[in-house]
Amino acid sequence: MKTSRIIIMSTFAIGIAVGVLFVNHGPKLISTSVAQESEKGELLISPARARERDFYAPNSEDLAPDEMRLIACGTGMPTARPKQAASCWLLELGNGDKFVFDAGTGSAERIAALQIPYNYLDKVFLSHLHTDHFGDLDALFVGGALSGRQKPLRVWGPSGDTPERGTKYALDHLYKALTWDLDGRKGITDPRGYAPFEVTEFDYNGVNEIIYQENGVTIRTIPAIHSLDGPVSFILEWNGLKFVFGGDTYPNKWYAEYAKNADIAIHECFITVPGLIDKFKFTPQGALDVGTQVHTPPEAFGKMMSIIEPRMAIAFHFFNDWDTAPDISQRIRTTYDGPLSLSTDYMVWNITKDDIRVRMAVVDEDVWP
Numbered sequence: 615m616k617t618s619r620i621i622i623m624s625t626f627a628i629g630i631a632v633g634v635l636f637v638n639h640g641p642k643l644i645s646t647s648v649a650q651e652s653e654k655g656e657l658l659i660s661p662a663r664a665r666e667r668d669f670y671a672p673n674s675e676d677l678a679p680d681e682m683r684l685i686a687c688g689t690g691m692p693t694a695r696p697k698q699a700a701s702c703w704l705l706e707l708g709n710g711d712k713f714v715f716d717a718g719t720g721s722a723e724r725i726a727a728l729q730i731p732y733n734y735l736d737k738v739f740l741s742h743l744h745t746d747h748f749g750d751l752d753a754l755f756v757g758g759a760l761s762g763r764q765k766p767l768r769v770w771g772p773s774g775d776t777p778e779r780g781t782k783y784a785l786d787h788l789y790k791a792l793t794w795d796l797d798g799r800k801g802i803t804d805p806r807g808y809a810p811f812e813v814t815e816f817d818y819n820g821v822n823e824i825i826y827q828e829n830g831v832t833i834r835t836i837p838a839i840h841s842l843d844g845p846v847s848f849i850l851e852w853n854g855l856k857f858v859f860g861g862d863t864y865p866n867k868w869y870a871e872y873a874k875n876a877d878i879a880i881h882e883c884f885i886t887v888p889g890l891i892d893k894f895k896f897t898p899q900g901a902l903d904v905g906t907q908v909h910t911p912p913e914a915f916g917k918m919m920s921i922i923e924p925r926m927a928i929a930f931h932f933f934n935d936w937d938t939a940p941d942i943s944q945r946i947r948t949t950y951d952g953p954l955s956l957s958t959d960y961m962v963w964n965i966t967k968d969d970i971r972v973r974m975a976v977v978d979e980d981v982w983p
Contacts, residue, residue, distance in 0.1 A: 670962040670975040673729040679708040680853055682965040684878060685975065687714075687724035689930040689957040691885070692746040694720030698933060698959050700746035703859060703880065704728065704735075707852055711831055714738045715848060715859045719749035722757060724959055727977035732763035732807075739826075740771035741838065741861025742845035743784050752788060756795060759807025761983035766809040770825055772818035772835070775843040782815040818844045822872050836872050838863035841908060849873065855965060858924070862931070864910055865918045876924040877965050880957075883929035884909035886945065889938055912942045916950030926953045926963065926970050934958040 670685075677683055683706040690698030700718025704725065707713075712734050714725070725735065735758060740748050748771075755767050771781025789810050796808055816825045819837060826833035831852045838845035840862040849872055850857040858873040860881040873879050885893070890901035905911055909931065910918075919927040927950065932942060939956055946954065953970070955961065960975040 668973055670973050672727065672975060672977060677706055677708050678966065680966060681708045682706065682852075682855055682857065682878075682963075684857070684963040684965065685728060686930070686957050686959055686961045687728075688716070688718045688721035689934065689959055689961070691931065691933055692719075692744070694718070694746075695933070699724055700749060701741075701861070701931065702750070704730075705850065705857060707831065709829055709831075709852070710734075711829055711852075712737070713833075713850065714754070716741055716747045716861065717749070717751045717754050718746045722750040722753035725754065726757070726983070727960075727979070727981055728975075729978075729981055732758040732761050732983065733765065736763060736765055736768055738767065738769045739833070739848055739859075740769060740781060741847065741859065742772065742840060743774075743779070743781065744841070744862070747861065748784075751785075752792060755811070756792065756808075760799075760803060763807040764804060765806060766812045767807070768812045768814070770814045770816065770833075772844050772846045773815050774818070779842065779844055780815050782813045785811045785813050818846050820846075821868060822849070834872070836868035837866070838869075839866050840864065847873075849876075854967060857965075862909065864907070865914050869918065870921050873922045873924070876922060877970070878926050878928065878963060879919065879922060879924035880928040880930060881915055881918060882910050882931040883912050883915035883942065883946065883956075885932040885938060886912060886941055889932075889941070893933070893938075912945035913949050916946040916948065919946075919950045919952060919954075923952065926955060926965075926972075928955045928957050928963075930957045 685704045687704050688699035688702035690700055692700060694700050699720030701716040702718050702721030702724065703715040705713045705715065712730065714735060714737065717738055758767065769785060774780040777783055799808065816835060820835055822834050822836060824832060824834050831850065834849045835846040838847045838861050845861055845863060847858065847860045847863055847869055856876045858876040858879045860869060862882050863869065884905050887901045887905040890896040890905050891898060896904065915929055932938060934956055943956060955972055960977060962973045962975050964971040
C-alpha cells in the first residue's frame, strides 16, 4: 500500500514537471501573430475592425470595370426544392450590364434575394422551353414590374421546328394567360413594366450566330441536343472574357468547338443512373434513357471539359447532396482533372483575367425590393 502511494505521488510530480517544461519550452499553441499581439496587452477577442469574410453579401461589393460576377439562382432538377431552384444564372458585368440566363421554376425568389433593382433585370435569355428553364418567367415579369421595372421585359429565345414550339408562341400565350392578373392591375400600378414581352426569336439552327450585340457585349448561340429540336447554348464575350452557358444539352460538336478556352463553362451534369433509380424510383431502362441520352452523365461532362479546357468548369442540373455529390465528383474525375465547381444555389464566381474567386452568397430572407 505504501509502495503504491509512493508510485502515484512520483507519477504526479513527474507530470507536473513535464507540463512546466512543455509550457516553457514546447511548441506554441496559438499563432505567432496572436502571441505577439497578446504581449502588447491588446484585447484580441473582438477587434474593432472587421476581418475579411469569404462569402458574398448582396449589395455590398463594387464590381470592378473589368470584372464579371456570376451567381447561381437555380442549379437543380426539374422539380424545384427549397435548397435548389431550377435552372437560372445571373451574370453581372463591370460595365453595368446584367443578364439572366434561364428563369426556371423557383428562381424568382433567388433573384429577389440579390437586391438588384428590377429596372436593371430586363434581359432574359432562354435556352429552351421546358418549365424548369422558364417556369418562373411569369413571376419575374409580374413581380419585377410591381417592384420597379419601368420598361418591357426583353426575352431572347430559340425558334422551334414548328411555330408553335418557338419562344414567341410560348410567350404570346403566357401573356394571354396573365390577362386576369394584368387587367386587375390597370389604373393601380405603374403600367410600363406590364407591356407585352419584347421577344427576339432566333433560329435554333444557327451556329455561332450573333443574337445580341450592345455596349461591347456579344452573345452568340450554338445548337444544343436535348429532347426536341429547339434548345441552344449561349456564348457571351466581353472585355476579353468568355462565358458559356450550355443549357440542357448532350455533349456535341458545337460545344466542343466554340466553348474552347472559356473562362467559365457551364454544362449540365445529370444525376447518376443509380441515383435516378434509387432517389427518383426510375426503372433501369428509364434511368438509362434519361440519365445518358436525354441528359449528360458525369463522365461525359468530364470528357467535354477535358476537350474545351475552361478556366472553370461548372456542373449543374443535379441535386447537390451529401450522398450524391461524391459519386458525381468521382465519376467526373475519371475523365477530367481541371478546375471544377459542383454548383448549388447562391454559389458566386468573380471572374477577372487573373483570377476566379468562388464563394457562397449569404442572403437576407427578409429582403424588400
